[in-house]
Amino acid sequence: MQTSAKFKAAAGVLAALTAAGVAAWIYQLMNGLGVTGMSNGTSWGLYITCFMFFVGLSAGGLIVASSASVFHVKEYKKVALPAVILSTVCICVAGMFVLIDLGGIQRVWRIVVSPNPASPLFWDICVITLYLAINVVYLAFMTSRKPGAQDRVAVVSRFALPVAILVHSVTAWIFGLEIAKEGWYSAIMAPLFVVSAMDSGLALLLLSLMGLNKSGLFKTDKKLLTNLAGLLATCIAIDGFLIGCEVLTMAYPGAAGAETLSIMATGATAPFFWFEIIVGILIPLAILLFAKNRARMGLVAAASVCVVVGVFCKRVWLLLTSFVEFNVAGAPGVISGSSAAAHAAGTDAWALASAYAPTWVEIVVVIGAVSLGVLAFMLLCKKLLPGNRAGAGAGPAESGLAGEAA
Amino acid sequence: MSEAKGSHGKLTRRGFLKVSGAAAGALGLAGAAGMVTADDWLAPAKAHAESEEHVAYTYHHEACMGNCSLACTVRDGRISLIQPNDALDPYYAQCCLKGLSEVQHVYGIERLQTPLKRVGERGSGEFESITWDEAMKTVGEKLSEVRSKYGNASVHVACSGAPEYPLLVDVLGASTSGLGDGLDIGVGNGFDPALGDITAGAATNEIRDWKNSKLLIITSSNPLESSMMQATAFFDAKEAGCEIVVVDPHYSTTASKAHRWIPIKPGTDAALFLGMVSRILDEKLYDEGFLKANTTMPFLVSVEDGTVLRDHDEIISEAGEPETGEENPYMVWDGATQSVKSYLDEGVEPVLEGSFTVDGVVYEPVFQQLFANQKQHTVSWAAEKTGIDEATIESLADQYATGGPASLAVGYGGSDKYSNADITGHALALLGALTGNVGSTGRGMGNYLGGSGYGAELAMWPLPEDMIAAPSEMPSYRFRTEPNNTHAVISIGNTFQTYFANMNLTREWLDTVDFILGIEIFNSDSVQYADIVLPACTKFECDEEIGGVKCAYNHLRLREKVIDPLFESKTDFQIQYEIAKSLGLEGALPKTAEDYVRFQIEESEDETLRGVKLSDLVSNQGVLPLPGIEEPRIGYADQQYSTPSGKLDLYYSDLVDFGQALPTWEENLELFDGNSRMDTYPLQFVQARTRFHIHSQFCDATWIQQHYTPYLELNPADMETRSLTDGDAVTVFNDRGSFSCPVRVNASVRPGIARIYEGMWSKYMDGGNIQDVTNDTTIERGDMLVFGPVIPFNDTLVEVKKA
Amino acid sequence: MTKLGIAINLDRCIGCHTCANACKMQNNVPMGMLWNRVLTEGCDVVDGALGEYPNLTRTYLPIACQHCENPACLKVCPTGATYKDEMGRVEIDYDKCIGCRMCMAACPYNARVFNWEEPRRDPDFNYGDKDVPVRPKGVAEKCTMCKERTDLGKEPMCVVCCPTKARTFGDLDDPESEISKLIREKKAGVLLEEQGTRPQVHYFN
């Protein structure tokens, strides 16, 4: 199969965007994180939001693929390969965001030589690395034509599933263990991250598979998509349930939690909160609850987009709400920490409540990183998916093509 | 990574700041007209071998009367660290955020770097950089011209609080203005005559004596911002069980730290005091014995014309000196003999009440007259005037009179800056007298700014007899409205902006002056009007080892060189010399500042300085405690006052014509209930001090700007009626003018009042200057008072609207 | 053992911000940051008041790193850049700091500031104590309890300069130290006790 002109054009655009992102990142390296919208008040922003988001997105793929082996869900096997490619790319993008967010990336090796085992970030980096390794190994075995590779896939997937759950949990604990932040400090954080990961990951997988269908790189049978959509509906429902639990716990005592809740219900992060509730949960759930709808690919796609965007909004409100107010309140508040034009000088450097908006630098960097991810996904699919491999024989993933009759 | 390790020896990006005088001179010029660009004086990077560090001592500011002795660490020729001088007893080893912020401020962007010549209109701020030679040539020519045309007295020297030009006025034979010209004298006008010492209201006891009081009333003052060095005494008193009551329209910092805050309607302190007096009289809470023994209360006064009965009609000496009580005794009614007697007579038992006819004229003791005069000042009347309820006034009076030793502190802000300030001062002295709260431990009254501790008189440099200041033609603010002979003004500091209310009038006057010489450290508002500007050094810079000496907070304090003069600036001492030299008058001046300082100390005739050598100060890190300061100073412990009678004088016979022989309530000029002007300008405009600034100083200090930039404050209620929200830009206006700045909402501000901190440079406002609206009206009685009329800055009405 | 701490007498604190600037000066803290700030508690404006005129209250609250015994910032720091030293101070090894800002999110007191950019100093040279390390961009910083001074047995600069002597510095482990006595006698409390950080900065009235 020839590399189509369309593919080339898309790749070109993505490469250009990636280059722009790299340039913006170099600019950030030279000038410091002051070029972002972050400040002492809101010390994490778009990058960490994207980190959480992409860690989650990578879940769907690996969970689907490994369920295939672990729980012998036959149909899932068919999409295991594109699913793992997606998972691998997403976790790489997630990792990139952690590095991009570091103020002292040149000292990052310190984590290796003097790790602090009490730090959730340290563990997160460990599990993410492990997770990435598993993904790569998984990919290697799946695409290997050596005999016995198939069995190894089964072995790896037994590890993959718990590690995937762990990645989301540890990422959740970066936030959930912080007693200082009212909106984060909650035992539900880990389960919440896991289901969010599942629904957004599944939704992205669905969208990717549909995309591959369309591009002709890889064909997925509609029944399987409908099946996956059903799973998605379940995840959304659980997600909604957990958010409900959390909100109730915050609101009921009428204490500090209620203040945080009011910020997300009516305050600075309210648009994100309500968007996620309505567009991220209610609408897709309303669509996918009906088997009839699950069979209509257009609706499934729409629901999936809603879920992905909704979960992104959730990451936003989850992260930022807890930065808005300070535990010790009083004028002049917290000082920005920056004298650059982005943050005002004099008394304007203070804030009673923190505000944050990403700057163009952050946006360009994020676009660049995501573009790089999409590009990598396209290239990997092109290279690894059976339809494109010369002399595709009885490879293990070959079955993915089987029974595709729409 | 090596980047994180200490590297103070290394150069920073911008490079190494040049400090040597000569090199800096050449540098400053390079900036041509750019007198305020920082890059000019930050010389290009230049290698510097090793970090060299030493500590030098100087004193800081005069206006807060802290004169804190600062230990300054100098590294590579730059001030790197400032801390209180640890040679002082910890009680006195103090400084505040402004002192510390000099690490930045001294190098600030608004420093004047070279002499300047005005090229634009007066006030336009357009200048050209010139050399010192050229500047001094012009100064000499212009001053000579004016002097030869209009006489030496036609040169007027106006000098802000901090600069040190002790000999300039005399050498030039010029006229001068200072605080006497309407500033900080409002209360003193009414207070000083009672004690007979002309101190502008200075307190009778020291702040360290507060802890011996059972009650300390602070009115019209916010010492925890305006005299931060009194904080220790304040809290020591509080912790020792002295109840502290603050009377202030606003919930000031000091009010928030007191036991009790009594909110008062602005401008009505006299009414409060008079109401308290009535309560004390009504309940007979006064100290009769004290009144008879130590005050003029028994003196007989003619009911008809208010004259005081004396032994004979007063004879004024040729020199204009009035007769003393000894020469011409005051008469009292002796209770024992039921006859008129000299108050000095042995065994006389003066009565306080009654009416007596002497030679056909009816006389009453002052006290009897007071009784009558107080009829109009009932407690309920006072409650109405002041907005303080009767019970509070009564209990405050009771506590002050009978609760044990009590002190009464008043400020130079607040009630000092209203037209009726002298009445407040008079009533204050009256309160102290009635209750005997003066002249003993725990019983003090007056203004405690500067601690009111022990002093020592430094020697005056002898000048030839013909070198003497010209008698004051009129208070300087009148130059603006009355014909006068002032043709040249030497403005040292920011006098044009800070000294006068109603700035538009000031501008008009400045246009008519032949020559204006401005001497400043910073590019302040007043500089904009000068024809020639000379850049002065800060108190940290000196071209010789010793710069100056001062006496403050019970210590002699030395100013040493900390760093060399920055840019082309010169010390005040040097500039004074240069000005004298431009007229060929320098011969009379000391050659060096060190000579002068040594003379001031070593030639002093003050007992307390006997035997003290300059070298003693130098070897003790620039500070020496005055001898005998272990116990707090108690003034008038012998109950001898400097009045003609030697008694605490509450009867001001020279004010009989104004109905103010005894303090009698009088409304303010603008601020009074029912003033129709309030229909248009309903808000009082009050200007207080802030810990963040010294008047107009530190507006430009970036370390201070991190904490404070100018804004107006309003009570939430006044914000609401004007539909204003916090942070809005507003215009404050009346028929005199307007200015603009942001507004902030603060519940500490009394409803009906717009509060701002005074002094702000115009360039830090959104537009205009606070003095554009302030009241400069003076009252007729003012001319009869010791210091002349006060400028009633706070007696100003304005309206505020969204800009 | 030594456990250094500071006790602040809130009754004596006049909200003068001297400690804030003393700290800035001593520690060469760049523009846009302070390690020590003075809040007017619960108010939207400095020197504001709670309540309605004339029933008003105000508390000034100087706040810097609390040198917690159970420091939230320390646990989360992935590289061990944040550490508790032998004198009980919580310190940062700037060489190890990767600028992840875990510590900033974790600190309940917003005590930390970050070098978001190349530090800009005004005046443009390294003022302060010559032994204080210069921090590069990209690292977190905060009150060190004036490590460079307290190492030499001197008091922290904010303590030296406080004009009301509201601040007392000393060893919390020594029951006879002035600070220990004050804390006992005045029944001093800590900020946000419920956070479990066990601050070594105590406040009393």
Ligand SMILES: Nc1nc2c(c(=O)[nH]1)N[C@H]1C(S)=C(S)[C@@H](COP(=O)(O)OP(=O)(O)OC[C@H]3O[C@@H](n4cnc5c(=O)[nH]c(N)nc54)[C@H](O)[C@@H]3O)O[C@H]1N2
């Ligand atoms: N930080 C700092 N300290 C300074 C100065 C400075 O500029 N900055 N300047 C110095 C100089 S020159 C002076 S004159 C002194 C002045 O120092 P203070 O005498 O303390 O004067 P202010 O701060 O102007 O005002 C004191 C208080 O009076 C209140 N007030 C206003 N109107 C009234 C009134 O009608 N009645 C009563 N009872 N109170 C009223 C104000 O609300 C304020 O809280 O400060 C000196 N100290």
Ligand SMILES: Nc1nc2c(c(=O)[nH]1)N[C@H]1C(S)=C(S)[C@@H](COP(=O)(O)OP(=O)(O)OC[C@H]3O[C@@H](n4cnc5c(=O)[nH]c(N)nc54)[C@H](O)[C@@H]3O)O[C@H]1N2
């Ligand atoms: N509206 C209003 N106006 C007021 C008042 C008010 O309450 N309301 N208060 C009044 C009172 S009480 C006073 S005392 C006056 C104060 O009036 P000023 O004494 O004029 O006030 P500052 O702004 O402190 O001015 C000092 C100037 O001297 C300069 N300077 C400082 N140190 C030195 C030095 O060592 N050498 C030289 N050459 N210059 C130096 C500073 O840069 C500054 O410009 O303001 C009065 N103005």
Ligand code: SF4
């Ligand atoms: S401004 Fe502050 S440091 Fe300077 S003399 Fe006054 S109180 Fe002392």
Ligand code: SF4
């Ligand atoms: S220096 Fe002292 S009085 Fe001033 S704000 Fe700090 S702790 Fe309070």
Ligand code: SF4
């Ligand atoms: S106050 Fe914050 S930064 Fe300081 S030790 Fe405690 S948690 Fe860490």
Ligand code: SF4
């Ligand atoms: S920013 Fe530095 S000190 Fe803070 S947690 Fe990260 S590595 Fe540790």
Ligand code: SF4
């Ligand atoms: S102890 Fe030192 S570092 Fe900490 S706030 Fe005080 S001055 Fe700053």
Ligand SMILES: [Mo]
């Ligand atoms: Mo003054």
